[in-house]
Amino acid sequence: MYFPDLTPYEYGQTEPQPNVLNVGWLSAAQAFPVGIPDEQLVRAVERLIASPVNLTRGWHFCEFCPKPAKTVSPGRIRMLDPAARTLGNGEIRVASAAGIIYVAPLLVLHYVVAHGYLPPQEFIDAVIEWSAT
Ligand SMILES: [Zn+2]
Numbered sequence: 001m002y003f004p005d006l007t008p009y010e011y012g013q014t015e016p017q018p019n020v021l022n023v024g025w026l027s028a029a030q031a032f033p034v035g036i037p038d039e040q041l042v043r044a045v046e047r048l049i050a051s052p053v054n055l056t057r058g059w060h061f062c063e064f065c066p067k068p069a070k071t072v073s074p075g076r077i078r079m080l081d082p083a084a085r086t087l088g089n090g091e092i093r094v095a096s097a098a099g100i101i102y103v104a105p106l107l108v109l110h111y112v113v114a115h116g117y118l119p120p121q122e123f124i125d126a127v128i129e130w131s132a133t
Contacts, residue, residue, distance in 0.1 A: 001060065001105075002027030005120050009103045011054075020101045023123045024108035028063035032111075035118030044131035045092070045109045052090035052106050059089045062107055064115050096126035 003009070003025035008016035026032050061067075088106035095101045102123045111117035 001025055002030055004030075006122075009101075011103075019099055020103060022104075023102045023119050024104040024111055024117065026063070026107075026111055026115075026117060033118040034116040037112050037116065038124060038128075040128050040131070041119075041124050042109070042113060044127045045112065047131060048092040048094060048127065049106050049109055051092075053093055055090040060105065060107065062110055062114075064111075094123075094126050094130045096122065097129060100126070102126055 001011075003022040005023050005025075006021050008018060009020040009022050010016040088110075090106050092104050092106065092108065093101055094104075100122070104119070104123070108117070108119070112119065
């Protein structure tokens with residue numbers, strides 16, 4: 001699922017709203033800004049993903065990592081064995097002081113830490129502001 005950063009969020013049945021914006025919905029088919037991960041941002045996003053919202057039934061694997069290996073469970077069921085944090089099934093939301101709500105996939109932490117994704121500065125500011133409260 002790819003959405004450009006800071007476009008109105010729409011997923012499923014929700015109507016797009018001008019104050020609810022996408023962040024970090026990356027795709028291997030689209031270039032994204034990179035930078036050195038901000039330690040404060042990483043710590044705050046770790047806290048946010050501990051309480052995900054809008055969980056889905058499916059899992060989304062990181063498109064930038066190698067395809068996960070298949071393993072066979074004790075019950076002889078073939079399963080994917082993805083590396084830790086390379087798959088996500090929900091979102092995080094954080095509101096800025098200006099009333100903008102940013103919606104990011106759980107994979108956003110992995111994108112920042114493993115792939116150097118640099119989210120928009122206004123998102124970083126909102127997350128760090130949230131973590132200080
Ligand atoms: Zn990855």
